[in-house]
Amino acid sequence: MDLKRFDRAAECEWRIAAHGAMRVPAVIFASESLMRDMDDKVFEQITNVASLPGIVTAAYAMPDAHWGYGFPIGGVAAFDPDDGGVISAGGVGFDISCGVRTLHTGVTESDVRRVQVRLADRLFARIPAGVGSTGALRFAPRELDTILAGGARWAVEQGYGRPDDLARIEERGCVADAAPDAVSDAAKRRQRDEMGTLGSGNHYLEVQVVTDTYDARLAEAFSIERGEVLVSIHCGSRGLGHQIGTDYLREMAISAKQQGITLPDRELACARIDSSLGQRYLGAMRAAINCALANRQILTHITRQVFADVIPDAALSLLYDVSHNTCKVEQHVVGGEARRVFVHRKGATRAFGPGHPDLPEALRDAGQPVLIGGSMGTASYILAGSAGAMQRSFGSACHGAGRGMSRHEAAKRWNGRSVIDELAARGILIRSLSARGVAEEAPGAYHDVGAVVDAAELAGLARKVARLEPLVCVKG
């Protein structure tokens, strides 16, 4: 990206003053090196977002930002319903509430190394992964409505997990005001056999070891120690969320035209938050959030069963669960006063700072765990949300490494089998049904996740707590 188009406000903060149709400035948080590598499309898309009605303060892009549908992936934007603010299906994304949850295991790397192959094989046998994968569970439409209203809370009531898991999930496992009635029958049909499945693309279940901790106080608050094994599950709302995105994008494109909302890009189709379409989308999107939370909860239950069998000493407890693709109603201080705004985070993680009332008591002094998934075979990081994020980015931070190469290009460049063999030689076991999928997800297709989290920290959005390396990875 051409850096001359920006005002450098700080080492990792690049501003674009409002001009043309922009209602507010745009801000990218990144190092100079990440900025140089960043797709020009991010500049175009973030300035487009800044022109949407009712946007508050600024449009933001995180250090891992790249080209997305309408909004960049790694985009954050807040809208005020009392100022004509909008909700955009493209601003949430197709994989609604895709996210990561990380579990403690209480065992060490050597405990896993002893049984590593069996653990990899058993997880792969039990965790359905891949395009169109189906699970062991089947739900009639009415049961699905209960899931869409109840989220992880429903799952725990059904015996998938423990009541104390819920405090460690955003919204305590169930987002309010979900509207299963606003979800099409087609979306529900697609989901009836996909609960408890991982999906494809960059989704994974990974067994990881803590290689480094950076802040002793925060590591202790998160109960993280070097050498401990963790499990991270990265997946979303599967076919249901995708179908909701498709359904409402179509409807928003038609309605925006009728309402005279001028769009710089038709992919930014949106509806006023206070319109009936806006409210229906919000209800459907919240149903998809609950679907994703229930999905990750069921996968947690299966993972616990596998560990109980292969490593009986392990005790899996939830560190935290974050969502990456959402729009949430939150209170933020804008121009010195508390305002209720609708925060779109697309490929961005909520990163609430210390003292936030939505955090469970055990984590409140430390700040929210921010779980950063690396690319396959590379490190992941755990950060802590900060007061800086509350001031600078509506309580948001980055979400991952950020793709640097298209799937097509990666599939041409790498051979899946070779990628698996090379990682196995480094002690990392990959299990996947799709060699092409593995090639598309080759570590070289992504930016350096370490550079991304360093930039997030330097920008004042989050504090580094721990670095993890993979031991086993089940891929879609």
Place this chain on the structure above:
DNA sequence: ATGTTC
């Protein structure tokens, strides 16, 4: 991300 092309 996605019954990987409405």
